[in-house]
Amino acid sequence: AQSVTQLGSHVSVSEGALVLLRCNYSSSVPPYLFWYVQYPNQGLQLLLKYTSAATLVKGINGFEAEFKKSETSFHLTKPSAHMSDAAEYFCAVSEGTNFGNEKLTFGTGTRLTIIP
Amino acid sequence: DAGITQSPRHKVTETGTPVTLRCHQTENHRYMYWYRQDPGHGLRLIHYSYGVKDTDKGEVSDGYSVSRSKTEDFLLTLESATSSQTSVYFCATHAWTGTGELFFGEGSRLTVL
Numbered sequence: 001a002q003s004v005t006q007l008g009s010h011v012s013v014s015e016g017a018l019v020l021l022r023c024n025y026s027s028s029v030p031p032y033l034f035w036y037v038q039y040p041n042q043g044l045q046l047l048l049k050y051t052s053a054a055t056l057v058k059g060i061n062g063f064e065a066e067f068k069k070s071e072t073s074f075h076l077t078k079p080s081a082h083m084s085d086a087a088e089y090f091c092a093v094s095e096g097t098n099f100g101n102e103k104l105t106f107g108t109g110t111r112l113t114i115i116p
Numbered sequence: 117d118a119g120i121t122q123s124p125r126h127k128v129t130e131t132g133t134p135v136t137l138r139c140h141q142t143e144n145h146r147y148m149y150w151y152r153q154d155p156g157h158g159l160r161l162i163h164y165s166y167g168v169k170d171t172d173k174g175e176v177s178d179g180y181s182v183s184r185s186k187t188e189d190f191l192l193t194l195e196s197a198t199s200s201q202t203s204v205y206f207c208a209t210h211a212w213t214g215t216g217e218l219f220f221g222e223g224s225r226l227t228v229l
Contacts, residue, residue, distance in 0.1 A: 044208075
């Protein structure tokens, strides 16, 4: 069964500092991996996804993530935090079976706070 | 934007009453999902549908039922609401198989007193 672990339920960084949100996954097959962002009182929107192409994936708003199979990790980074990055971030994994049950399994989320 | 509308967006009800949440999509997407979001748990899958009248259980399906009589509508029913079902419910869709990327509605906040 697939699973996701997000280390740190709350992360605070200063404006302009590096953002690093950690995600480790478990999957019995090569996974598809996603980062979603949720702003207050909104649904989730896709930041970026890894689907077995390039291991370094670039997403919206300057975020990127690197798939490391040996470490079973898919950490999210951004070189310079902006106040608008304050939100909750979810890592998710799918095993993409093509049989109509590509259910995503989500991590428990990391709330990112930006300190002015 | 996958054109997903959830209703109601907010609801307060009492223990033991039935509740139905509606998800409506305008993109003719085949797959639809209901998740619940709770602090410390992230999002957990309740039920999903892979076509009209084709549904299956997710990891937290106890106390919930679903129906999909039309491609565009996916209903989530709590037959007899309990306080443990107080949560934010999200509907999601995606059009094709392969990667699992989802498009989400804006959520329905349910409070069971």
